[in-house]
Amino acid sequence: MARTVDPARHAARRLGIVDAALTCFARLGYDGATTAAICREAAIGSGTFFHYFPTKADVLLAILELGTAETREWFAAAAGRADARAVLADHIDRAVAEAVDPRIAGFVRAVSAVLGDPRIAAALAEDERVLRDGLLPWMARAQDAGQVRTDLLAERLTSWLMLLTDGFLGRIASEPAFTAAAEGDTLRDVAQRLLAP
Amino acid sequence: MARTVDPARHAARRLGIVDAALTCFARLGYDGATTAAICREAAIGSGTFFHYFPTKADVLLAILELGTAETREWFAAAAGRADARAVLADHIDRAVAEAVDPRIAGFVRAVSAVLGDPRIAAALAEDERVLRDGLLPWMARAQDAGQVRTDLLAERLTSWLMLLTDGFLGRIASEPAFTAAAEGDTLRDVAQRLLAP
Amino acid sequence: MARTVDPARHAARRLGIVDAALTCFARLGYDGATTAAICREAAIGSGTFFHYFPTKADVLLAILELGTAETREWFAAAAGRADARAVLADHIDRAVAEAVDPRIAGFVRAVSAVLGDPRIAAALAEDERVLRDGLLPWMARAQDAGQVRTDLLAERLTSWLMLLTDGFLGRIASEPAFTAAAEGDTLRDVAQRLLAP
Amino acid sequence: MARTVDPARHAARRLGIVDAALTCFARLGYDGATTAAICREAAIGSGTFFHYFPTKADVLLAILELGTAETREWFAAAAGRADARAVLADHIDRAVAEAVDPRIAGFVRAVSAVLGDPRIAAALAEDERVLRDGLLPWMARAQDAGQVRTDLLAERLTSWLMLLTDGFLGRIASEPAFTAAAEGDTLRDVAQRLLAP
DNA sequence: CATGAATGAGTCTTCATTCAT
DNA sequence: AATGAATGAAGACTCATTCAT
Numbered sequence: 001m002a003r004t005v006d007p008a009r010h011a012a013r014r015l016g017i018v019d020a021a022l023t024c025f026a027r028l029g030y031d032g033a034t035t036a037a038i039c040r041e042a043a044i045g046s047g048t049f050f051h052y053f054p055t056k057a058d059v060l061l062a063i064l065e066l067g068t069a070e071t072r073e074w075f076a077a078a079a080g081r082a083d084a085r086a087v088l089a090d091h092i093d094r095a096v097a098e099a100v101d102p103r104i105a106g107f108v109r110a111v112s113a114v115l116g117d118p119r120i121a122a123a124l125a126e127d128e129r130v131l132r133d134g135l136l137p138w139m140a141r142a143q144d145a146g147q148v149r150t151d152l153l154a155e156r157l158t159s160w161l162m163l164l165t166d167g168f169l170g171r172i173a174s175e176p177a178f179t180a181a182a183e184g185d186t187l188r189d190v191a192q193r194l195l196a197p
Numbered sequence: 198m199a200r201t202v203d204p205a206r207h208a209a210r211r212l213g214i215v216d217a218a219l220t221c222f223a224r225l226g227y228d229g230a231t232t233a234a235i236c237r238e239a240a241i242g243s244g245t246f247f248h249y250f251p252t253k254a255d256v257l258l259a260i261l262e263l264g265t266a267e268t269r270e271w272f273a274a275a276a277g278r279a280d281a282r283a284v285l286a287d288h289i290d291r292a293v294a295e296a297v298d299p300r301i302a303g304f305v306r307a308v309s310a311v312l313g314d315p316r317i318a319a320a321l322a323e324d325e326r327v328l329r330d331g332l333l334p335w336m337a338r339a340q341d342a343g344q345v346r347t348d349l350l351a352e353r354l355t356s357w358l359m360l361l362t363d364g365f366l367g368r369i370a371s372e373p374a375f376t377a378a379a380e381g382d383t384l385r386d387v388a389q390r391l392l393a394p
Numbered sequence: 395m396a397r398t399v400d401p402a403r404h405a406a407r408r409l410g411i412v413d414a415a416l417t418c419f420a421r422l423g424y425d426g427a428t429t430a431a432i433c434r435e436a437a438i439g440s441g442t443f444f445h446y447f448p449t450k451a452d453v454l455l456a457i458l459e460l461g462t463a464e465t466r467e468w469f470a471a472a473a474g475r476a477d478a479r480a481v482l483a484d485h486i487d488r489a490v491a492e493a494v495d496p497r498i499a500g501f502v503r504a505v506s507a508v509l510g511d512p513r514i515a516a517a518l519a520e521d522e523r524v525l526r527d528g529l530l531p532w533m534a535r536a537q538d539a540g541q542v543r544t545d546l547l548a549e550r551l552t553s554w555l556m557l558l559t560d561g562f563l564g565r566i567a568s569e570p571a572f573t574a575a576a577e578g579d580t581l582r583d584v585a586q587r588l589l590a591p
Numbered sequence: 592m593a594r595t596v597d598p599a600r601h602a603a604r605r606l607g608i609v610d611a612a613l614t615c616f617a618r619l620g621y622d623g624a625t626t627a628a629i630c631r632e633a634a635i636g637s638g639t640f641f642h643y644f645p646t647k648a649d650v651l652l653a654i655l656e657l658g659t660a661e662t663r664e665w666f667a668a669a670a671g672r673a674d675a676r677a678v679l680a681d682h683i684d685r686a687v688a689e690a691v692d693p694r695i696a697g698f699v700r701a702v703s704a705v706l707g708d709p710r711i712a713a714a715l716a717e718d719e720r721v722l723r724d725g726l727l728p729w730m731a732r733a734q735d736a737g738q739v740r741t742d743l744l745a746e747r748l749t750s751w752l753m754l755l756t757d758g759f760l761g762r763i764a765s766e767p768a769f770t771a772a773a774e775g776d777t778l779r780d781v782a783q784r785l786l787a788p
Numbered sequence: 789c790a791t792g793a794a795t796g797a798g799t800c801t802t803c804a805t806t807c808a809t
Numbered sequence: 810a811a812t813g814a815a816t817g818a819a820g821a822c823t824c825a826t827t828c829a830t
Contacts, residue, residue: 010810029310031228035804045812050805112370113310116229128371152383159368159375160387166371167364171356173309174325178356186349190357193390207793232821242795247822404789423704425622429825439791444826506764507620507704522765546777553762553769554781560765561758565750567703568719568757572750580743584751587784601814626800636816641801 014052017042018066021059026106030060030113057117063107064123068130075134084138085147085195088161091135092191095165099180105173108166132158148195157195164191211249214239215263218256223303227257227310254314260304261320265327272331281335282344282392285358288332289388292362296377302370305363329355345392354392361388408446411436412460415453420500424454424507451511457501458517462524469528478536479589482555485529486585489559493574499567502560526552542589551589558585605643608633609657612650617697621651621704648708654698655714659721666725675729676738676786679752682726683782686756687775696764699757723749739786748786755782 020042024033035056039046053059074094078087098104114120139154139161148157168187171178217239221230232253236243250256271291275284295301311317336351336358345354365384368375414436418427429450433440447453468488472481492498508514533548533555542551562581565572611633615624626647630637644650665685669678689695705711730745730752739748759778762769 028313031310032313034802046805047807047812047814048810051811054805056804109306109309109312112306113226113228115306116225124371156380156383159372159380160383163361163364163368166367167360170363170367171360174321175356183353183356186353186357190391193393194387196390210793228820231819233819243797243822244795244824245793248793248795251822253821422707425704426707428823440793440826441791441828442789445790448826450825503700503703503706506700507622509700510619510623518765550774550777553766553774554777557758557762558754560761561754564757564761565754568715569750577747577750580747580751584785587787588781590784604814622799625798627798637801638803638816638818639814642814642816645801647800 013044013048014062017044017049017052018059018062022063022103022107025060025063025110026103028110030110033110057114057120060111060114060120061123064111064120064127068123068127071127071130071134075130078134078138084141084145087138088135088142088148088195089188089191091138091161092165092188093184095168096180096184096187099169099172102172105169108169109173128162131162135161142195146197149197160194161191164194210241210245211259214241214246214249215256215259219260219300219304222257222260222307223300225307227307230307254311254317257308257311258316258320261308261317261324265320265324268324268327268331272327275331275335281338281342284335285332285339285345285392286385286388288335288358289362289385290381292365293377293381293384296366296369296381299369302366305366306370325359328359332358339392343394346394357391358388361391407438407442408456411438411443411446412453412456416457416497416501419454419457419504420497422504424504427504451508451514454505454508454514455517458505458514458521462517462521465521465524465528469524472528472532478532478539479541481532482529482536482542482585482589483582485532485555486559486582487578489562490574490578490581493563493566496566499563502563503567522556525556529555536589540591543591554588555585558588604635604639605653608635608640608643609650609653613654613694613698616651616654616701617694619701621701624701648705648711651702651705652710652714655702655711655718659714659718662718662721662725666721669725669729675733675736678729679726679733679739679782679786680779682729682752683756683779684775686759687771687778690760690763690771693763696760699760700764719753722753726752733786737788740788751785752782755785 017038021033021038024038024041027033028037035046035049038056038059039049042049053062074091078090081087111120111124115124135158136154139148139158142148143150143154143157152160164187168180168183171183172180214235218230218235221235221238224230225234232243232246235253235256236246239246250259271288275287278284308317308321312321332355333351336345336355339345340347340351340354349357361384365377365380368380369377411432415427415432418432418435421427422431429440429443432450432453433443436443447456468485472484475481505514505518509518529552530548533542533552536542537544537548537551546554558581562574562577565577566574608629612624612629615629615632618624619628626637626640629647629650630640633640644653665682669681672678702711702715706715726749727745730739730749733739734741734745734748743751755778759771759774762774763771
């Protein structure tokens, strides 16, 4: 009776749950997304759910960590590029591309409902930190290169850039006519206006 | 036959509950803010809470409606002013002033957790509508006066202005170092950059 | 400061509450009839209610005791009559007459929901006892006079007579077409058939 | 993939809850029978209760429907019999047999406390209807055969027969000395006297 | 005397989580 | 590994009752 643990199968199933949870969190909010609802969406039994995740909060953590990892990779890939301003522009593009998945905005909203949980607050802070740490050196370099304004510290400029992309997501969540596809160009323009020397 | 109606006392008590609820919602999120917690904060018994509000959701609605009413009044007071660009600028100032209460940002986050409730979704939509309907004519007038750019429709420019103020609140909620006091001037500057022809 | 306690006014008000309570109990059942509902029906404040009755159960007790007292008086008035069978017949007539108030049947149902309360169980038992003690001697006398069957003890015959009048009330409560007016004659006939030697 | 559905086990457990609820309703009335009390009686956790019944009212409905189904079956089995009067007599016997479970009378009382709930009112009306619809044709046939009196319409005679069996239950509930065993014969006799031409 | 605002004990119900199969 | 029946802690809300005015 050779148990074929098949890690690929395991990972696939896990991802299926993560995806179902993302859908449910986005649609119903964190508390509204009962584990039962997630299991229904993932077409699994509740037992299976807790076989893959010890806690409901852990799926949310997994989603957050997935995002954080992607961000980390994106900046890792950017390492070595020469044009700092271009990296910042590409970051905006990436934010627009991400916002095309309509669940993202809803999910971001859902997360804020659980900031009471310290693990989730930590994961969110980590996500912020990775993004900020990724952006900050490029912002500084762009300043050095005279590509962006220098009347504000790189730290604050970075915050404002993040304000822009976060606000972009928020608008998508609350205004049906406001879509990533239609407003992406304006986001690029506004970021340009924000950063312009 | 001494009627103890005293509407002033009633209103004061009601406001006390609203205030306690705002505090709790901001700190704990909607679901985290149990009615018990709100009652503790307001220093009342649970019975009293439900004497003033039929439902937990109704306090939240009351808070939202208070905000909507304030917005309505603000625009009512603005009616008749001549300089449209100045009205828009004052709106930004108002947003900054409002964001000085650190609970506001947390509250805004908490609300999004309950969008499943149709009454709350409606109240939030109404809040948006009142703000948008208040801003839109001024934006249009400012365009006519050549005070703001005309390459984007007034509707979209308004959305972007709202994106900015919402994002401002969001940043305050998630970044301790980002305060209304310190960043208010930058908000004014960025709005200026957004709108500049 | 001569306090005019005016006992008449007091009694009238008390009776108003009793009447409102009877209406509510009949319509809503004991638990369904909240003190708030009774106060609304009686057009008084909740404070006034508890000014007249220490407890919700006490109004119900008052209603029961009113009924018991009436029964007691009825039998007191019958004392000295000669024709036992006629007294029994008149008792049936009285039961029919009472059942004309459509609230009675509903009230009887409502009471059974509160038999858990020992005071109410006692009051109900007392009501039964008074009725039984009132009927029993007449039943015995009627047997002695050869007016009713003697194959069953007077005690059991009395129980069966009560079964008939209680069942009559129950039917009125559950079958809209079954009214005291329309079925009173049949009740008299069936009682006659029950008791016939 | 071992499915633990085992419908037999499920049905058994469900029945156990129904039985415990019947006991509690009979002893404590509907409102007095808290879900906690029922769970204690059934030796299950509160969660289990709501795993089987969405609502406390639903157990009561289940009990009622069980009774209605039994009645339906009884009349289905009687279909085709020749002697209508004998069917009516057997119905009386069935009523007596049913009344041997001392909880039945208490349960019947408890139900009347919840007639405010439209679902329960409907279920009770359906129960009545099934019984009446079952009895009526036999009563009519018995009249045609000259086995029962014809001075009252079959409908009214049926009501009176139901009055008798309901009153029988009521007496059992309120008079400890009045038992189904001891008074069953008298019920048969009184029914005979009621129906005799 | 009359009132109704305030109270909190007690209820039903939900839902994340465990565990035997 | 996968399942879903069982669990009980926790929460929203109701309502009889008290008491200051």
